[in-house]
Amino acid sequence: MNKAQLVEAIADKVGGRQDAADAVDAVLDAIVRAVVAGDRVSVTGFGSFEKVERPARYARNPQTGERVRVKKTSVPRFRAGQGFKDLVSGAKKLPRGGEVSVKKAPKGSLTGGAATTARTTTKKAAAKKATAAKKATAKKATAAKKATAKKATSAKKTAAKKTTAKKATAKKTAAKKAPAKKATAKKAPAKRATRKRAAAR
Secondary structure, rough: HHHHHHHHHHHHHHHOOOHHHHHHHHHHHHHHHHOOOOHHHHOOOOEEEEEEEEEEEEEEEOOOOEEEEEEEEEEEEEEEEHHHHHHOOOOOOOOOOOOOOOOOOOOHHHHHEEEEEHHHHHHHHHHHHHHHHHHHHHHHHHHHHHHHHHHHHHHHHHHHHHHHHHHHHHHHHHHHHHHHHHHHHHHHHHHHHHHHHHHOO
């Protein structure tokens, strides 16, 4: 069965050939885009499509037998679901024409869809922004603390220098004033002697 035959097979159920062609195109396009982006597309009872990384390796050319280097690549992979496997192997009987062979999606699972994905993406983006903001705030706080510590250290050093300078000035002043007081003390006895002489006369 090719794509055109697939469209014909579902045309009656969908409501027309054009609607069936659009539906098939939309489903295949959605699967391809999701797998290329690295997402896993899983359909319950049918199977899953996913992107698989193949590392670089050596292979053998079947015609010449020579060893060939194969580059790293990505390939799509389809894994059939258990319901699909059971139908193909004959373990389960295929439903009649009017019934769907693949299990229907459970109630409520079709209401999320793109909205759920968008919410998840938005939440992840918000979480990344919040983490980045926290890191930036932490860096700013650390820088501010360092700057404050430097200012405090420089202020302490300046205060210590001023105190040392004041002490040195005070010592010099005290040293200069001390001899003057001693000289004054020596002159005092001379005045007393003069008074004694005057009294004797």
